[in-house]
Amino acid sequence: MKLSQWGELKLVDHIRRRFASAGPYLAAGIGDDAAVLKSAIHHKSGKDLLWTTDVLVEGVDFELAYCPLHQIGYKALAANLSDIAAMGGIPRFFLVALGLSRDLTVRQLDLLYEGMMDLAHEFEVKLSGGDISAVQGPIFIAMTVLGETERGRALMRSGAKPGDQIFVSGTLGDAAAGLEVAKLGLRMSTSRLLLLQRQFYPVPRVKEGRLLSMRHLVSAMIDLSDGLASDLRRVCEESNVGAVVEADAVPMSPLLIQYTRQKRGNPLDYALKGGEDFELLLTVPQAKINPLIRLMKEKRLRLTQIGQILPKTSGLRLKKTNGKTVAFPKRGYEHFA
Amino acid sequence: MKLSQWGELKLVDHIRRRFASAGPYLAAGIGDDAAVLKSAIHHKSGKDLLWTTDVLVEGVDFELAYCPLHQIGYKALAANLSDIAAMGGIPRFFLVALGLSRDLTVRQLDLLYEGMMDLAHEFEVKLSGGDISAVQGPIFIAMTVLGETERGRALMRSGAKPGDQIFVSGTLGDAAAGLEVAKLGLRMSTSRLLLLQRQFYPVPRVKEGRLLSMRHLVSAMIDLSDGLASDLRRVCEESNVGAVVEADAVPMSPLLIQYTRQKRGNPLDYALKGGEDFELLLTVPQAKINPLIRLMKEKRLRLTQIGQILPKTSGLRLKKTNGKTVAFPKRGYEHFA
Numbered sequence: 302m303k304l305s306q307w308g309e310l311k312l313v314d315h316i317r318r319r320f321a322s323a324g325p326y327l328a329a330g331i332g333d334d335a336a337v338l339k340s341a342i343h344h345k346s347g348k349d350l351l352w353t354t355d356v357l358v359e360g361v362d363f364e365l366a367y368c369p370l371h372q373i374g375y376k377a378l379a380a381n382l383s384d385i386a387a388m389g390g391i392p393r394f395f396l397v398a399l400g401l402s403r404d405l406t407v408r409q410l411d412l413l414y415e416g417m418m419d420l421a422h423e424f425e426v427k428l429s430g431g432d433i434s435a436v437q438g439p440i441f442i443a444m445t446v447l448g449e450t451e452r453g454r455a456l457m458r459s460g461a462k463p464g465d466q467i468f469v470s471g472t473l474g475d476a477a478a479g480l481e482v483a484k485l486g487l488r489m490s491t492s493r494l495l496l497l498q499r500q501f502y503p504v505p506r507v508k509e510g511r512l513l514s515m516r517h518l519v520s521a522m523i524d525l526s527d528g529l530a531s532d533l534r535r536v537c538e539e540s541n542v543g544a545v546v547e548a549d550a551v552p553m554s555p556l557l558i559q560y561t562r563q564k565r566g567n568p569l570d571y572a573l574k575g576g577e578d579f580e581l582l583l584t585v586p587q588a589k590i591n592p593l594i595r596l597m598k599e600k601r602l603r604l605t606q607i608g609q610i611l612p613k614t615s616g617l618r619l620k621k622t623n624g625k626t627v628a629f630p631k632r633g634y635e636h637f638a
Numbered sequence: 639m640k641l642s643q644w645g646e647l648k649l650v651d652h653i654r655r656r657f658a659s660a661g662p663y664l665a666a667g668i669g670d671d672a673a674v675l676k677s678a679i680h681h682k683s684g685k686d687l688l689w690t691t692d693v694l695v696e697g698v699d700f701e702l703a704y705c706p707l708h709q710i711g712y713k714a715l716a717a718n719l720s721d722i723a724a725m726g727g728i729p730r731f732f733l734v735a736l737g738l739s740r741d742l743t744v745r746q747l748d749l750l751y752e753g754m755m756d757l758a759h760e761f762e763v764k765l766s767g768g769d770i771s772a773v774q775g776p777i778f779i780a781m782t783v784l785g786e787t788e789r790g791r792a793l794m795r796s797g798a799k800p801g802d803q804i805f806v807s808g809t810l811g812d813a814a815a816g817l818e819v820a821k822l823g824l825r826m827s828t829s830r831l832l833l834l835q836r837q838f839y840p841v842p843r844v845k846e847g848r849l850l851s852m853r854h855l856v857s858a859m860i861d862l863s864d865g866l867a868s869d870l871r872r873v874c875e876e877s878n879v880g881a882v883v884e885a886d887a888v889p890m891s892p893l894l895i896q897y898t899r900q901k902r903g904n905p906l907d908y909a910l911k912g913g914e915d916f917e918l919l920l921t922v923p924q925a926k927i928n929p930l931i932r933l934m935k936e937k938r939l940r941l942t943q944i945g946q947i948l949p950k951t952s953g954l955r956l957k958k959t960n961g962k963t964v965a966f967p968k969r970g971y972e973h974f975a
Contacts, residue, residue, distance in 0.1 A: 304741075304744065316747075336767040352733060352766070354734075354768060356735040356780065398693040400695050406640055407649075407652065428657055429675065430673040433649060433693075435642075436695050438776040439775040443693065445689075447689065
């Protein structure tokens, strides 16, 4: 059986079942945005540790032909900060493991680090070490972020209950359109540049995640790294529930609408299947909706209700404009598929 | 300026000077075996966090042609545990970032993880997550380990003082000979299998590191991952001192002596320049020598005194059997060189 016949999610599930550690010190391990480490190291501090790793590989996650190294460094860190954001945590430290070509210049290496550090300064995350290896082949960057949250308060993927409302932050699909702009080398316009910006320099929703976590409003949360179709499915699997999403409610930017009109494409395809928006998807119990709306007004938090959690037997459905419901689209990007 | 013109150490130094974070929460960052994270997360716990990352790349750090995947998994974790050992810490958790080929089988993936888990169980380290990417090109494994030590007690590379005695654990050079046995596909004998074992399944010196740390005997410590020639040089640079090593005192196994006699090679070359022994190198103040000798007897700790720390002006010297001193050999393996 080859890895390509299984696909990423089945692989991760397999690894979790066979090899995951459990114990009183590990509140959550494989299968959430970040691992939650309890008490072992800091039992008197009232905090849990969060840590996560993400790897970006040339030819899979980026192409040197159209991705500036500054952008690759930035985004590697952004993807990790987004995982901490999805747990409602505060990122603190990061480590960088690099596989680099001998032909890279020191200036290029500096650009890679400058991209990281620009974002690191913004979120006050400290570079605290790493490892560098020379590779003959695709270069890669594997980053690890350590963060913290109040004891027992990390927001898991597994807490959604039937009746909870589903929200997302920001707008969806812009990053996927931006990737197309970059890949196809489309002629630039202001709106295309803005889409490219969303692909190249996504803003991890750390502040939003903290606000939501501190107000106790959320039953489950995940970041949209692989697209709504994949990531909502993950929440449903981990929470053992179903869900319905209303197509008309999915927030999309005027930029995306304009871009897909020119291309005669369907913006909803980008919003549902496109990855790397790094927005948050969260579920909110009915009783917390009013406090959430107050928080949104108070903090100018942009969240949109897109559907609700159903019992598992209802499956995962999309309610279209004409009122009919259909099966939710297949997953977004998947390694090994 | 290309990375290959600078070499790994100069690169790391450059990154440290340009990009390293500092602050009250980061006791030690780039440039030691592991970063030491103070108080930020666990200020009431009396502990410091240690964390470290190591990356192994196909074609550089291992070859699938002669390295079983079980061994690669084992060694990736061993290299990281060795870094925690060199700080005198206890490893607790690990994360695994993988870049794998689609053609790998699930059985091969399992072997990789089984290698890790065999060692993880032995040292009670918990697998707590990771990330997997498909790569077209060399596969790689980037691992991060989180550990802990008593507050303010991590053993740095920077604490060596003139007059301190230099010790190493175990014997040196076996792993380099084992690599040759594997690479050249030499006919196996019992002694060659044992050398291969030292290359494939090194034992990280976690217990030894803990003993030395808890007894307050050590002024500086590092693990021998790149070879004595590189790693002693690192201690001297970080501590701003010189050193002399007595060639006759360097501990070498009968296996290595026998192997190099057959090959008409010089065992000292393997012991000084060969990497991946994952033994500890430590410096001990004169006043602590007697307590150290008692500890060695009490705990059956195998340490050998190989030289002493000198003022920086003395440089880094090797005292040969004939009594003459010469410049210490150049560094061992180096990426980008």
